[in-house]
Amino acid sequence: MNNLTSQQPLADDDFARLAGILDSIGDAAMNIETLDGYFVALICGPDIVLPSEYLPQIWGEVFSFESDGQAAEIVELLMRHWNTISTELQQTLREPNVYLPVLLEREDGVAPANDWAHGFMRGVQMRSASWGELIHDEDHGGPMIPIMMLHHEHNPDPQMRPPRIPAEKREELLETMIAGLPHIYRYFEPHRRALAHIPARMPMRREEPKIGRNEPCPCGSGRKYKHCCMASSPTFH
Numbered sequence: 546m547n548n549l550t551s552q553q554p555l556a557d558d559d560f561a562r563l564a565g566i567l568d569s570i571g572d573a574a575m576n577i578e579t580l581d582g583y584f585v586a587l588i589c590g591p592d593i594v595l596p597s598e599y600l601p602q603i604w605g606e607v608f609s610f611e612s613d614g615q616a617a618e619i620v621e622l623l624m625r626h627w628n629t630i631s632t633e634l635q636q637t638l639r640e641p642n643v644y645l646p647v648l649l650e651r652e653d654g655v656a657p658a659n660d661w662a663h664g665f666m667r668g669v670q671m672r673s674a675s676w677g678e679l680i681h682d683e684d685h686g687g688p689m690i691p692i693m694m695l696h697h698e699h700n701p702d703p704q705m706r707p708p709r710i711p712a713e714k715r716e717e718l719l720e721t722m723i724a725g726l727p728h729i730y731r732y733f734e735p736h737r738r739a740l741a742h743i744p745a746r747m748p749m750r751r752e753e754p755k756i757g758r759n760e761p762c763p764c765g766s767g768r769k770y771k772h773c774c775m776a777s778s779p780t781f782h
C-alpha cells in the first residue's frame with residue numbers, strides 16, 4: 546500500500562468490510578464503534594503507543610489471521626481510519642473543526658455510544674498514569690465527563706453508575722462529548738510535540754529485544770515484521 550492510499554478515508558464499503566472482519570473474529574474483537582473510540586483516545590493522548598502494542602487489543606490476544614492477505618487487508622483498513630482521525634483532529638489546532646465519531650444506532654434510531662466510550666477508555670488505560678493529569682485537572686478535565694458517564698452507565702457497581710440518562714438528554718450528552726474531543730486533543734498537544742522533538746542523538750533505552758525484519762510481527766498478525774508493523778508504522782501520525 547502506498548502513502549496516497551493510506552491517506553484515503555474509508556468509504557462505506559470499506560467500513561462494512563472492516564466491521565465484518567471484526568465481527569467474524571468473535572467477542573474477543575472490538576466492534577467498529579469501540580475501535581473508533583479506542584483510536585481517538587490513542588491519537589489524543591500524550592504518549593506514543595506503537596502499533597505492535599495496541600493492535601493486538603483490537604482483535605484479541607489469541608486470534609491469528611488465516612493468511613498474509615487477510616492480515617494485510619485489515620491492517621490497511623485500520624491504518625487508513627487511524628490517519629483520517631489523526632488528520633481531522635490535527636485540523637482542530639488550526640481552525641474550528643470537530644471529529645464526528647462512528648456511533649452505531651439501534652433499531653429505534655438511538656445511538657447509545659456506550660461502546661464508543663468503552664473503546665476510548667481502553668485507549669486511556671494504555672497510558673492511564675499520563676491521562677490522570679487531565680482527568681484530575683479541575684479547569685480542563687470537563688470534556689472527560691460525558692465519556693466517563695457513558696462508559697460507566699451500565700456498570701455493575703451502582704456506585705460507579707452516573708445518574709440515569711433520559712432519552713431526551715442523550716443526544717445533548719453526545720453533542721457535548723463530540724465538542725470536547727478537540728479540547729482533549731489540544732490539551733495534550735504540547736506533550737506530543739515535545740516527544741516529536743526529542744533529539745535523535747539522545748540514547749534511547751530499549752525495553753524489549755530488537756525484532757528482526759523476518760521474525761513474526763509482535764502484533765500477532767502472523768506476518769513477518771517487515772511486512773506488517775515495521776512497514777506500516779511510519780504512516781501512522
